[in-house]
Structures are given as C-alpha cells and as structure tokens.
Amino acid sequence: MLFRSQALLTEEYGETHFNASAQPLLYFQVLFLTGMFESSIDFLFRAGGPLSCHAVHLALALSELGLVELPASIQAPLLTRDSGSSPGRRINLARLLMLYTRHFEATDPREALQYFYFLRDMKGGKSENLFMSCVGELVLESRQFDLLLGQLMPDGSRSPGLVDKFGGLVDAGAIIQLVAQDSEERGLLEDAVRLYDLAARHERVVQLLNTLLSQVIASPPVAESRRDRLQRQAVAIARRYRAQGLAVGDDSTSTLFLLLDLATFFDLYHGGKLGEALETLAKLKIVPLHQEDVDQRASSFRVLGEGVRRNLPDMLVAAMTALHTQYQGAKARPGPQVDRLREQARSLITYAGMIPYRLPGDTNARLVQMEVLMN
Numbered sequence: 300m301l302f303r304s305q306a307l308l309t310e311e312y313g314e315t316h317f318n319a320s321a322q323p324l325l326y327f328q329v330l331f332l333t334g335m336f337e338s339s340i341d342f343l344f345r346a347g348g349p350l351s352c353h354a355v356h357l358a359l360a361l362s363e364l365g366l367v368e369l370p371a372s373i374q375a376p377l378l379t380r381d382s383g384s385s386p387g388r389r390i391n392l393a394r395l396l397m398l399y400t401r402h403f404e405a406t407d408p409r410e411a412l413q414y415f416y417f418l419r420d421m422k423g424g425k426s427e428n429l430f431m432s433c434v435g436e437l438v439l440e441s442r443q444f445d446l447l448l449g450q451l452m453p454d455g456s457r458s459p460g461l462v463d464k465f466g467g468l469v470d471a472g473a474i475i476q477l478v479a480q481d482s483e484e485r486g487l488l489e490d491a492v493r494l495y496d497l498a499a500r501h502e503r504v505v506q507l508l509n510t511l512l513s514q515v516i517a518s519p520p521v522a523e524s525r526r527d528r529l530q531r532q533a534v535a536i537a538r539r540y541r542a543q544g545l546a547v548g549d550d551s552t553s554t555l556f557l558l559l560d561l562a563t564f565f566d567l568y569h570g571g572k573l574g575e576a577l578e579t580l581a582k583l584k585i586v587p588l589h590q591e592d593v594d595q596r597a598s599s600f601r602v603l604g605e606g607v608r609r610n611l612p613d614m615l616v617a618a619m620t621a622l623h624t625q626y627q628g629a630k631a632r633p634g635p636q637v638d639r640l641r642e643q644a645r646s647l648i649t650y651a652g653m654i655p656y657r658l659p660g661d662t663n664a665r666l667v668q669m670e671v672l673m674n
Contacts, residue, residue: 323350336367337390341378344395355399359417362392373421373429393418393429408441412461419469430469434462435478439487448475448497455543457497472498483507492532501540505551508533509558513606516562517613519569530562554604557583561610565617573621577643580618586611587646588618597653611654612662619647623669644670 323346330339340361343354361367370379373393381387396414404411412434419430438447448471449460462471479494488507495503512533515526537555540547560583567576581588585607587596600608626640648670651658 335388336361337378337388340367340390340395341388344377344398351399355395355414358390358392358395359414362417367392393421397433404437405441408437408443408447409461411437412447416465416469431474431477434474435481438478439482439485439490444490444493444497448478448494451497455539476500479503489529489532492536496536501545502547502551504536505540505547505555508536509551509554509604509606512555512558512562513609516558517565517610517617520566526562530559533559550604554606557585557604558606558610561585561607561614564614568617568621573624577618577621580614586614586618587650588643590642590646590649593646593649593653596650600654600656608656611656612658615647615651615658616662616665619644619666619669622647623673626673641673644673 323343327339327343327346327350330336330342340354340358343357344351346354358367362369368387368389370389370391373391375389375391375394377391377394377398379389379391381389396418400411400414415430415433415437418433419428421429434447438444441447444450445460447460447462449457449463452458460471462469462474475494475498479491479498479500482488482494483491488511492504492507492511495501495507508529511529515529518524518526520530521527533555537559540552560579564576564579564583567573567579577588580586584592584599585596585603587593622640622644626637626644629636629640648666651663651666
C-alpha cells in the first residue's frame with residue numbers, strides 16, 4: 300500500500316500538481332512523510348539556496364542512521380531508481396557532498412574536510428576510501444598544505460595538520476603519500492617534493508629534486524626565479540638530510556650534490572667570474588681541462604646521472620666560452636698561459652667527440668668555432 304501511494308504521488312501527481320517550485324517545503328514534506336527519503340533529499344537539494352544546505356545535513360543524518368539507500372557506484376547520478384517493479388530510489392551521498400562542498404572547498408578547506416569525513420567508508424579514486432581521494436583533491440585545490448597536512452619542524456618531525464584531528468580513524472601518512480603521488484602524476488613536481496618530504500619518502504625527494512634541478516641549473520641566476528627557488532630548496536634539504544644522517548640512495552645523493560656544484564659553476568660563469576668558474580669545473584671532474592684527463596673523463600661519462608648528462612651541452616659551451624674569453628685577453632702576450640688555454644680547449648673538443656652522447660648540432664658548431672679561433 301505504501302509503495303502504491305509513493306508511486307501515485309511521484310508519477311501521477313508530482314511536482315507540478317503540488318506547485319513545488321512555489322511551495323518547496325510542502326512538496327518536501329509530502330515526500331518525506333511518505334518515507335521517500337531519497338527523493339525528498341534530491342528535491343530539497345535541487346530547490347537550491349539555503350534548502351540545499353538542509354538537504355545535505357538531512358542526508359548525512361539519515362545515512363548515519365541507515366535510513367537511506369546508496370547506489371553501488373559513486374559515479375551514479377544524484378538520484379537513481381532501482382530496476383524492476385519496486386519504486387525504491389537511491390541517493391548518491393558522495394556526489395551530493397562533492398557538489399555541495401565545491402562552492403567553498405577552496406576558500407574554507409577546514410569546513411569541507413568535516414563533510415568529506417563522512418565518505419571514509421566508501422571506495423573511490425585510487426585510494427582505499429573516498430575520504431582520502433577527496434582530501435587529496437582538497438589539498439591540491441586549496442593549496443593549504445600546512446593547514447591540512449601539517450609541516451616539517453626543524454628537527455625533521457611533522458607538526459599535526461587538520462587530518463590528524465581525526466586521530467586513529469584516518470591514516471594521515473597514507474593521505475600525504477597519496478597527495479604526493481597525485482601531484483607527481485599531474486606534473487606538479489615541486490609540490491610533490493614538498494609532500495614526499497613531509498611523508499618521509501626521502502629517496503623520492505632527492506630523485507625529484509635531481510629532475511627539477513637538471514632543468515634549470517644552466518640558466519642565469521635571477522633572484523626569486525624558479526631556478527633560485529629550487530636551488531635554495533635543494534640546498535636546505537641536502538643540509539637537513541646530511542645533518543640527520545638520513546640514508547638515501549648513493550647514486551641519487553651524489554647526483555644531487557653534483558648538480559648543486561654545477562649550479563655554482565653556472566652562477567660564477569654567468570656572473571663573469573670565469574677563472575673561478577673553470578676552477579670549480581675542474582674540481583668536479585666531469586669534463587677534462589687537460590689532455591691527460593680526456594680518456595678518464597670519457598670513461599667515467601657512463602656513470603653520470605641523467606640530470607648531469609642533460610646539462611653537458613651547456614656545460615661544454617660555457618667552459619669553451621670562458622676559455623675563449625680568457626684567450627682573447629691573453630693572446631697579445633704569447634706564453635704558457637696561451638698554450639694552456641689552447642690545450643684546455645682541445646681537451647674539450649676531443650672529449651666531446653669521444654663520449655657516447657649526441658650533442659646538438661649548434662653546440663658542436665660553437666665548440667669547434669671557438670676552438671679554431673684560439674689557434
């Protein structure tokens with residue numbers, strides 16, 4: 300009898316009969332008092348304005364009491380009807396909450412987090428529950444990393460964020476790693492470095508720093524540029540990891556310190572301190588600046604990290620430019636210095652031809668041109 304009454308109200312009369320647009324609360328009462336909780340929530344939410352807020356809170360209360368039916372998939376529409384003769388409906392609580400919080404999650408993530416907690420037992424996204432997926436999106440959308448996830452203290456520990464307020468009911472560490480992985484997949488590598496550091500994934504931090512640094516170290520140093528920001532971040536992390544004695548992969552760590560030293564070389568080069576730049580490059584033992592070093596440097600090329608290799612063309616051009624500039628100032632006074640500069644230039648040309656690495660055509664041309672001008 301109840302099912303027949305429900306069907307009569309919704310299919311034969313419905314919103315038009317009750318003038319629901321003008322009297323939304325009346326039609327809501329009709330649906331609610333006849334036990335059509337899912338339909339009453341859907342209607343109240345669609346009514347908009349302050350009524351949508353009441354719809355969400357009503358849905359949460361009824362869901363906690365087990366009085367509403369939920370769909371099998373969070374991808375379902377807001378309201379679905381069961382197949383067959385039964386008029387039963389299902390309300391998609393996950394979609395309801397996400398539609399509601401969309402209006403304020405970027406400006407009030409603290410409030411949105413409270414709503415997402417009700418999704419903790421639902422499956423969704425790439426994580427074990429929908430709550431974690433929503434928190435990940437919330438962090439990336441609001442960019443309130445410290446507020447939501449906490450921040451690193453000087454001793455390397457993590458101060459609590461809002462996700463920690465739920466105690467043992469959620470795994471804050473797992474959430475941080477999920478957000479870090481999501482950031483990395485989206486190409487937000489600087490965010491990923493910060494988040495992996497927060498999650499104590501130190502080796503991944505170093506690997507990503509190597510990737511990021513290799514993209515910028517050859518650029519001129521400009522205050523507050525991306526290069527400047529990454530260089531300062533990498534130096535701070537390297538110092539902290541060393542002071543704390545953290546065990547990170549040897550290859551990744553050595554590449555990180557080599558890239559930071561190369562950044563110093565390019566700083567000196569772009570700053571016009573060519574003598575100091577060449578001295579720094581010689582200490583790094585990447586490229587030869589003497590004929591007797593060519594074979595050894597060519598043999599050790601294979602052990603260089605990819606981040607170092609990708610900067611080799613800029614490194615060779617900078618070194619040859621520094622040598623050519625010094626030669627121009629010294630050629631009027633023939634002597635040992637001029638001979639030494641010519642030898643160093645020949646060493647670079649020989650090395651460039653020996654290594655199993657395809658240099659850009661313009662790089663080879665510039666190297667050869669400058670070396671020829673020094674003879």
